[in-house]
Amino acid sequence: MAAAKETAPRMTGADIVLRALVDQGVDVIFGYPGGAVLPIYDALFKQNSIRHILVRQEGGAVHAAEGYARSTGKVGVVLVTSGPGATNSVTGLADALMDSVPIVCLTGQVPTHLIGNDAFQECDTTGITRSCTKHNYLVKDVNKLARVLHEAFAVARSGRPGPVVVDIPKDLQFATGDYTLREDVTLKNYRPQLKGDPERIKAAVAMLAAAKRPLFYIGGGAVNSGVDACKLVTKLVRTTGYPATMTLMGLGAFPASDKQSLGMVGMHGTYESNLAMHGCDLMVAVGARFDDRVTGRLDAFSPGSKKIHIDIDPSSINKSVRVDLPIIGDVGSVIGDIRKEWARIKVKPDAKALAAWWQQIEGWRAVDCLRFKNTPDVIKPQFALQRLYEAIRGRDVYITTEVGQHQMWAAQFLRFEEPMRWLTSGGLGTMGYGLPAAVGVQIAHPKSLVIDVAGEASILMNIQEMGTAAQYRLPVKIFILNNEYMGMVRQWQELLHGSRYSESYSAALPDFVKLAEAFGAVGMRADKPSDLDGLIKDMIACPKAVIADIRVAKDENCYPMIPGGKAHNEILLGPPQKQEQKVSEEGMVLV
Amino acid sequence: MSRAPEAIERHTMAVIVDNEPGVLARVIGLFSGRGYNIESLTVSSVTEDGSQSRINVVTSGTPMVIEQIKAQLQRLVPIHSVHDLTAEGAHIERELALVKVVGKGAKRVEALRIADIFGAKVSDTTVESFVFSLTGSPEKLDSFVELMRTLGQVELARSGVVAIARGAKAI
Ligand SMILES: Cc1ncc(C[n+]2csc(CCOP(=O)(O)OP(=O)(O)O)c2C)c(N)n1
Ligand SMILES: [Mg+2]
Numbered sequence: 090m091a092a093a094k095e096t097a098p099r100m101t102g103a104d105i106v107l108r109a110l111v112d113q114g115v116d117v118i119f120g121y122p123g124g125a126v127l128p129i130y131d132a133l134f135k136q137n138s139i140r141h142i143l144v145r146q147e148g149g150a151v152h153a154a155e156g157y158a159r160s161t162g163k164v165g166v167v168l169v170t171s172g173p174g175a176t177n178s179v180t181g182l183a184d185a186l187m188d189s190v191p192i193v194c195l196t197g198q199v200p201t202h203l204i205g206n207d208a209f210q211e212c213d214t215t216g217i218t219r220s221c222t223k224h225n226y227l228v229k230d231v232n233k234l235a236r237v238l239h240e241a242f243a244v245a246r247s248g249r250p251g252p253v254v255v256d257i258p259k260d261l262q263f264a265t266g267d268y269t270l271r272e273d274v275t276l277k278n279y280r281p282q283l284k285g286d287p288e289r290i291k292a293a294v295a296m297l298a299a300a301k302r303p304l305f306y307i308g309g310g311a312v313n314s315g316v317d318a319c320k321l322v323t324k325l326v327r328t329t330g331y332p333a334t335m336t337l338m339g340l341g342a343f344p345a346s347d348k349q350s351l352g353m354v355g356m357h358g359t360y361e362s363n364l365a366m367h368g369c370d371l372m373v374a375v376g377a378r379f380d381d382r383v384t385g386r387l388d389a390f391s392p393g394s395k396k397i398h399i400d401i402d403p404s405s406i407n408k409s410v411r412v413d414l415p416i417i418g419d420v421g422s423v424i425g426d427i428r429k430e431w432a433r434i435k436v437k438p439d440a441k442a443l444a445a446w447w448q449q450i451e452g453w454r455a456v457d458c459l460r461f462k463n464t465p466d467v468i469k470p471q472f473a474l475q476r477l478y479e480a481i482r483g484r485d486v487y488i489t490t491e492v493g494q495h496q497m498w499a500a501q502f503l504r505f506e507e508p509m510r511w512l513t514s515g516g517l518g519t520m521g522y523g524l525p526a527a528v529g530v531q532i533a534h535p536k537s538l539v540i541d542v543a544g545e546a547s548i549l550m551n552i553q554e555m556g557t558a559a560q561y562r563l564p565v566k567i568f569i570l571n572n573e574y575m576g577m578v579r580q581w582q583e584l585l586h587g588s589r590y591s592e593s594y595s596a597a598l599p600d601f602v603k604l605a606e607a608f609g610a611v612g613m614r615a616d617k618p619s620d621l622d623g624l625i626k627d628m629i630a631c632p633k634a635v636i637a638d639i640r641v642a643k644d645e646n647c648y649p650m651i652p653g654g655k656a657h658n659e660i661l662l663g664p665p666q667k668q669e670q671k672v673s674e675e676g677m678v679l680v
Numbered sequence: 681m682s683r684a685p686e687a688i689e690r691h692t693m694a695v696i697v698d699n700e701p702g703v704l705a706r707v708i709g710l711f712s713g714r715g716y717n718i719e720s721l722t723v724s725s726v727t728e729d730g731s732q733s734r735i736n737v738v739t740s741g742t743p744m745v746i747e748q749i750k751a752q753l754q755r756l757v758p759i760h761s762v763h764d765l766t767a768e769g770a771h772i773e774r775e776l777a778l779v780k781v782v783g784k785g786a787k788r789v790e791a792l793r794i795a796d797i798f799g800a801k802v803s804d805t806t807v808e809s810f811v812f813s814l815t816g817s818p819e820k821l822d823s824f825v826e827l828m829r830t831l832g833q834v835e836l837a838r839s840g841v842v843a844i845a846r847g848a849k850a851i
Binding site for chain 2: 220223224227244276277279403404406407408411
């Protein structure tokens with residue numbers, strides 16, 4: 090721990106790294122060693138304050154750090170070597186950038202005098218990661234190392250959070266230099282605005298008060314703003330009595346069980362959410378960024394609404410959708426101020442209009458869009474998740490996912506009452522995210538139940554992290570909805586490419602039960618619906634890591650669905666409507 | 681409800697950045713990565729201690745894209761401030777062109793005469809060539825170059841636009 094104000098103690102670069110991490114409150118890092126970081130690993134060996142989790146591939150390290158960060162609100166830290174270590178981490182960095190996850194990734198670099206020489210395991214790390222980080226640094230002077238590290242943490246966690254890379258040449262790790270204290274480092278230029286403009290807050294409340302068909306549209310920014318911010322959002326929504334919908338990243342920001350929650354919005358969101366978004370006259374975007382997965386066809390997006398957009402990132406404003414009232418600021422601060430103003434002017438919402446609006450919404454809700462046809466002999470993936478949900482509701486549980494149909498079903502059928510309990514790769518849609526993320530979550534929350542809802546294809550993308558789970562005795566549960574297809578790809582091929590299932594069959598799958606056993610974990614399998622409850626009970630009770638192979642229907646599609654290039658009110662509830670609704674060529678181009 | 685496509689506007693911006701390695705790559709990478717246009721870009725150190733540089737960039741896009749460009753630039757950590765000179769009021773744009781013209785006889789005389797009209801300086805001369813240097817607005821340079829093309833212009837170097845707001849206020 091730092092003694093009372095001292096002046097620049099001197100130490101080696103490797104020790105500076107460790108000291109800076111401790112001063113930043115880091116207690117765990119995820120990494121993988123190699124030549125260019127050996128001095129840091131040596132320093133790590135000689136200390137006890139920081140725990141190192143050895144992953145099995147650097148990509149896994151970044152996702153694990155994401156899982157750690159998103160389930161704790163802290164910065165996730167990664168340590169990897171130069172060259173392949175750095176390039177392997179790129180997917181995770183891009184993922185963290187898209188989903189605004191605070192990560193500091195330390196990469197080793199070849200010694201300064203060899204940079205640019207095509208030295209062994211050299212790559213242009215700052216060049217390669219420039220567009221997939223919030224910011225990156227190549228440190229060339231050991232005396233600046235501590236400053237850069239402190240800055241990196243500040244950049245990663247402030248404003249809209251994101252990943253920051255610090256590239257540290259090996260000679261700097263050996264060299265001796267001055268340590269700069271954390272409190273002596275402030276960001277010169279980068280000062281995100283936290284407090285919303287008071288005039289705009291007033292205007293927002295006036296718009297809220299006048300609304301007849303209002304809708305809160307809550308995104309991952311609310312979650313990033315923190316648990317307290319989400320509580321404020323929840324209070325505001327409840328005070329107003331207005332409906333609220335959440336994005337994939339925002340699930341949990343407002344309790345799913347609340348009657349005012351319409352569930353998820355967007356491509357595979359609920360019927361009531363999407364129609365409410367289409368038909369509202371006031372939309373309040375709270376830390377949501379009008380992603381194309383949410384808006385659908387832009388020129389038909391919520392045509393009759395005024396839009397308020399609360400976001401900490403000015404570049405999110407008017408990016409794809411023009412809004413009427415942008416408020417730059419932190420969700421917690423802005424929503425807090427909106428609540429105060431609401432109370433101050435004693436808003437009385439238009440009860441009659443609101444009742445009519447709710448009546449319309451209840452009509453949409455009554456459609457029961459998540460309904461599916463159950464079968465006695467084949468497990469429907471939705472049914473498997475329903476049973477899983479029944480077993481975990483009310484528990485201390487974290488859910489991660491891979492990417493595909495199973496991810497969307499998990500978003501639809503598992504319901505979240507709190508933020509930070511749901512971790513999924515939304516922006517980048519990275520298959521292979523779920524298992525390492527679950528590892529990171531389990532490290533942060535050793536006593537909690539951590540489940541990765543997976544597809545049989547995705548899970549193989551980072552299956553090596555079972556080794557990490559084994560080494561640290563992490564009882565993560567992998568719940569594979571095994572449909573023997575890259576289901577989401579197969580679904581698009583069915584709907585848009587004449588059922589030509591080009592390369593989307595999961596051939597030559599491993600025996601997941603044996604695979605689990607090979608990693609020292611427990612394997613389980615369910616073949617029929619009646620197997621489910623027993624399996625789920627055993628899985629939850631098992632003190633070890635589990636891979637549960639749930640053999641589900643192979644041809645199930647995920648609905649509701651707003652096909653590419655369509656508007657919210659063109660949402661498909663299921664296959665029957667399919668024939669009539671041909672997707673335009675323009676829509677097909679969209680991913 | 682289809683909206684008429686918004687008109688493309690040309691904007692000149694001054695971006696004050698920390699003078700550190702990679703900052704230009706960040707700015708250029710932002711433009712290429714997000715598909716924004718760069719019509720012209722210049723950069724040079726502008727503070728006495730050399731700690732800051734000024735990037736002058738001329739870009740074009742719909743008003744929504746221009747707004748995005750500014751917000752995206754502002755988001756880069758080493759960027760101090762972004763000034764949209766086009767939006768902020770009257771400003772002056774200047775550019776330097778070096779124009780090499782090769783020829784003899786009447787064309788050579790004509791080239792010299794036109795250079796004189798434009799106020800271009802003769803910066804180098806041989807019996808069969810001139811290098812003219814001309815500063816002015818980009819449009820002025822365009823017209824000069826247009827004329828020289830017919831008069832034996834063989835090479836052209838342009839500096840890109842530098843710009844500054846009119847009046848007493850400084851950024
Ligand atoms: C790294 C990566 N590669 C490719 C894709 C494209 N992709 C999206 S979903 C999907 C299929 C996923 O299959 P599976 O894990 O079995 O899940 P399912 O859809 O069957 O539930 C693919 C290939 C992706 N999202 N990520
Ligand atoms: Mg599958």
